[in-house]
Amino acid sequence: MSTPSQDRELFELLDAYLDGELQDDQRAAVDGLLERSAQARTELAEIERVRSLVRGLPPVDAPFGFYERLVRRRTKVRGLAVATVGAVAAAIVLVLAISPVTDRVAPPVVDLGERHAMLASARAMPADYEPIDADATDGSMTPPPTAGAYRRMAVYDAPEGVHAIYDNGVAPVSVFEQTGDVDWDDLPVGGERMRMDGDEAWMMRTTTTSGAATEVVVMNHGSMVVTVVGTMTASDAVQLADAMPRPGRSLLDRAGDACEWVAEGFGFPR
Amino acid sequence: MPDQPDETPSWEQVAREHGQFLYTVAYRLTGNHEDAQDLVQDVLLRVQRGLATYQPGSLHGWLGRITTNAFLDDVRRRKRRPVEPLADDAERVVPGAPSADEAMDQANLPQHVQDALLQLPADYRAAVVLCDVVGLEYQEIADSLGIPVGTVRSRIHRGRAQLREVLA
Numbered sequence: 001m002s003t004p005s006q007d008r009e010l011f012e013l014l015d016a017y018l019d020g021e022l023q024d025d026q027r028a029a030v031d032g033l034l035e036r037s038a039q040a041r042t043e044l045a046e047i048e049r050v051r052s053l054v055r056g057l058p059p060v061d062a063p064f065g066f067y068e069r070l071v072r073r074r075t076k077v078r079g080l081a082v083a084t085v086g087a088v089a090a091a092i093v094l095v096l097a098i099s100p101v102t103d104r105v106a107p108p109v110v111d112l113g114e115r116h117a118m119l120a121s122a123r124a125m126p127a128d129y130e131p132i133d134a135d136a137t138d139g140s141m142t143p144p145p146t147a148g149a150y151r152r153m154a155v156y157d158a159p160e161g162v163h164a165i166y167d168n169g170v171a172p173v174s175v176f177e178q179t180g181d182v183d184w185d186d187l188p189v190g191g192e193r194m195r196m197d198g199d200e201a202w203m204m205r206t207t208t209t210s211g212a213a214t215e216v217v218v219m220n221h222g223s224m225v226v227t228v229v230g231t232m233t234a235s236d237a238v239q240l241a242d243a244m245p246r247p248g249r250s251l252l253d254r255a256g257d258a259c260e261w262v263a264e265g266f267g268f269p270r
Numbered sequence: 271m272p273d274q275p276d277e278t279p280s281w282e283q284v285a286r287e288h289g290q291f292l293y294t295v296a297y298r299l300t301g302n303h304e305d306a307q308d309l310v311q312d313v314l315l316r317v318q319r320g321l322a323t324y325q326p327g328s329l330h331g332w333l334g335r336i337t338t339n340a341f342l343d344d345v346r347r348r349k350r351r352p353v354e355p356l357a358d359d360a361e362r363v364v365p366g367a368p369s370a371d372e373a374m375d376q377a378n379l380p381q382h383v384q385d386a387l388l389q390l391p392a393d394y395r396a397a398v399v400l401c402d403v404v405g406l407e408y409q410e411i412a413d414s415l416g417i418p419v420g421t422v423r424s425r426i427h428r429g430r431a432q433l434r435e436v437l438a
Contacts, residue, residue, distance in 0.1 A: 015427045019401065021408045050433045053383045054402040059290050060297040066307060067285045070314060148343065149315050169319040235308065235344075242347060 007033060007040075014044050018051065105178045106186030107227040108160075109216050112176055113206065116229050119154070119165055120172040130157040134164075143175060147243030148236070166240065175240055176227040182220055191216075203237075217241065278326065281318045284333070292333050298399050299341040301388040312340045334404030335414035338396045342415075345392040386436040394429035401426055 010033040016022050017030045033040045115126050125131070134143075134155040143164040145152050150166035150173055157163075158176075166173040184193065184202065191204035201219035217228045217237040226244055228237045279287070292313060296306040316336050324332065387395055400411045408426075412419045 012424070012427050015430055016408065016423050019408070019426070021423065046434050047430055050430050050437060051402055053380070053437065054387070054398065054433070057294075057298065057380060057383055057403065060294045060306075061290055062293040062307065062310070063303065066293075066310075067289045070311065071282055071285055149312070149319060168315055170315060233311070235312070239347060 007037070011040060011043065014040065015047055015051075018044065018047055103180035104183040105180040105225045106183040107176055107178065107218055107225060109188055109204070109218070109227065109229075112174075112227060113214060113216065113229050115158075115163065116165075116174040119156070119163070119174065120230075125156070126158070128159050129163065131155070132157050132162070143245070144243050148239040150236070150240060150243075168236070171231045173228065173230040173232060173236070173240060175244060176229070177221065177244060178225045178227075180225055182218055182225050187218065191218075278321055278324050279329065281314065281321065284317055284321075284329075285314060288329060288333060291330055292337060295334055295337045295399060295403055296341070298384070298387060298403050299338065299395060301384055309337065309341055309344065312344070313337045316340060330404060331406055331410060334400055334406060335410075338400055338404075338414060342392060342396055383437065386433050389436055390429050390432055394425045394432065397422055397425035398429040398433070 010030055013022060013026055013030050017027060022030065030040075034044065115129070118124050118126060119129075132155040134145075134152065143152055143155065143162070143166075147166060149168040151168070153165040153167050153172065155162060155164040161176060161178050164175055166175070182200065182202065184200070187202055188204065191202045194201050194203065201217065203218075204216045206214045206216060214229060215232055215237055219226055219241055221241055221244060224244075226241045228240050230237075232240075284292070289310075292310055293306060296309040296313065297303065300306045300309055313333070313336050317333070320332075320336065387398070390398065396415065397411055400406045400414060401408070406414065408419050408422045411422045415422070
């Protein structure tokens with residue numbers, strides 16, 4: 001004889017029963033419930049009806065030419081990536097600048113693009129850059145190993161902060177972060193201002209000397225300024241910026257004790 | 271449409287030969303063509319990276335898992351930070367006005383079922399879609415979403431219960 005509470009639990013197994021996902025003893029228990037309860041039989045029939053409705057939904061075709069455009073676009077991106085190796089091409093720049101002083105900051109957008117293109121080519125490094133072993137820095141001040149489809153490839157100690165390269169298998173990416181708020185008036189002409197959940201942001205599309213289209217996205221990220229540069233979609237840029245440690249919540253809090261290498265390396269006042 | 275290729279398919283094969291399945295799952299999760307196209311683009315990027323480690327087996331199961339996880343990632347990201355479009359970009363595959371075919375598709379869809387799906391919380395919707403659209407078993411769904419099988423069972427039960435209420 002089952003109790004009402006046991007029956008309630010069995011009612012919750014009706015979907016799994018219908019899907020053939022119960023073990024023998026559970027299935028037997030539900031069989032018993034169905035024998036003695038008209039309500040259970042009705043509910044099972046209802047579940048089956050709804051399940052059939054969902055399973056009966058027809059396939060949906062993408063708009064005409066959708067995949068063809070994607071394939072063409074991918075081919076183009078792949079070609080650009082190859083071209084980048086030999087010259088200066090689009091890539092992605094993630095720069096993380098750490099300073100305990102909040103200031104108004106205008107990221108050197110053009111210069112960052114050049115540096116990041118140089119790093120993306122994997123053939124050279126700016127003279128004032130120094131590689132950082134991100135895995136050996138307690139992870140507290142470094143950009144995360146992954147950001148969505150992007151994987152961190154390298155991190156550098158840059159004059160203004162930290163410069164990290166990511167790659168999603170299509171094109172390398174970088175991020176640049178500086179303490180302070182964006183000095184919007186000091187950004188190059190041609191960009192577009194926007195807001196993201198209360199944070200101001202700025203975006204500009206540029207073309208590198210090799211002809212690759214490059215997005216530059218600058219945004220406030222807590223008390224930091226994050227600049228993302230590279231060939232990417234807008235959502236990729238936002239995803240990368242979003243994945244960065246958010247200062248004030250974790251990054252700066254951990255900077256004091258765990259990231260002396262950043263402060264010392266960058267020469268910022270403490 | 272072969273679901274279990276003997277060899278690792280190329281990116282183009284996935285896009286061309288399994289595009290309808292991929293798009294169907296994306297559309298069931300997002301409920302509109304614009305977001306479905308964005309999701310498919312995201313998925314194909316992940317597919318490209320994952321092809322090197324793809325183990326021949328149920329390609330649709332694999333694609334369904336990637337699609338659902340990309341969808342849930344996007345849902346979480348939007349919760350943290352609602353995103354406005356950065357800019358019109360001809361290079362991006364941004365949908366324009368619905369084509370005649372697209373409009374006809376929408377008109378022919380059992381829209382009330384799709385609408386009911388969209389009323390489910392994203393986690394429930396993902397479990398139901400993986401089960402009833404992709405056709406994964408509970409253990410596969412659990413592995414895909416990184417949750418216990420009991421949670422999968424619960425989400426499917428509650429998801430379908432909400433569907434029953436909406437579709438009553």
